[in-house]
Amino acid sequence: MSDIVLKIRDREGMLHEVDAPTDMNMNLMEVVRSYELAPEGTVGICGGMAMCASCQFYINSDHSLPEKSDEEEAMLSEAFFVNDNSRLGCQIPITEDLNGLTVELAPEGA
């Protein structure tokens, strides 16, 4: 297993190209936290249970992603700033298929 590259735009508009491991059981929210692309306490607040929307991302590339679970669907239906391409980062595991994935963090308070 190897690392993949993710292109992540932070809340200030800065684009970061980061390496993400595919063999550490990590998800997109955790990658953002590990690189501290958003201040601690502003992303992944619920710890990855799809119970807050602090890790909402807009997916800007056409990678195929896992289907939304009922929990994610429900959370997104209550969140703010939601677009058609919104996903919760904590529900997207890092796999080799996601190499080159381009995403943008939704505003704080979503």
Added chain:
Amino acid sequence: MIKTDILIIGAGPTGLFAVFEAGLLQLKCHLIDALPQPGGQCAEIYPKKPIYDIPGFPEILAGELVDNLMEQIKPFQPGFTLGERAETIEKLEDGSFVVTTNKGTKHNAPIVAIAGGLGSFEPRKPILDNLSKFEDNGVAYMIKEPEIYRNKKVLIAGGGDSALDWSIFLANIASEVTLVHRRNEFRGALDSVEKVQELKNQGKINLITPAEVVGLHGDDKLEKVTVKKTDTSQEMDVEVDNFIPLFGLSPKLGPIAEWGLEIEKNAIKVDNSLDYQTNIPGIYAIGDVNTYPGKLKLILCGFHEATLMCQSAYQRIFPNKKYVMKYTTVGGVLGFDGSKKEAPKAVVKTIK
């Protein structure tokens, strides 16, 4: 004025366990929590989810953990101020603190332990320009007295259990109930969803989906809202007296952030080499609310922090008393309620 030895802010697992450790030192505790029940996130957000890293429990539901902690601390008769948020703190001349809640309840203690987790849970507010202008003038985020909606035109927004349940309840009180949700699907208990369907069919609930509220209008108080259908982008005005957005709760550090404590990464800095005390002597921070090099937000770490905090608190309260830690297996547990738990004594008897 409520008086105690250790005033604990936050009744999550860390705060609850602190009561036990304090009790072993014969210190009394009182807890304040913004939620109406003890347990913090474990009780409010994920009571039915399992936790696998509580030492000694291969698997335990978050709600069960809270029940167990409540049972464990029962002999130490903790006091609770629930449904109120700690708002202000002041230091008295004798060195003790007075903490006042948003409802004006005052608490006095020589030691304050902030076990606030992610902060207090507050309603999530929709992003609307003039929202704050109408707060308490037609806009409310929770329903305290349903009677005030009698014969009023009420618009509820949201798609979860509370939006469904309150729509059902108010259908018999308000003159008009409109329910607006961003999707056609609602997520709640099956009978709530069915009941709303039935009330909609009877014309008792006016359902607008998929749609969201995009504007609020009125001079002094709310008079109408603009609702936008998200599929057709068509906008319509609905005359209302009340708008109740029910979008769940989100945690905020809140007023504690203004207490003069050193804050870093949305958490309170503490001395982890010693006793989890903050930059203000006598105020400690334990559990998810604190930060220090290498901090992990785990319940088991909160338990450890609570234990060391209590030892330090004891020495602050009784600087001249000598004390050595005693194992519960040796010393037993003496409750303030007169109860006593202890290891059964071995018998010494000759076998003939």
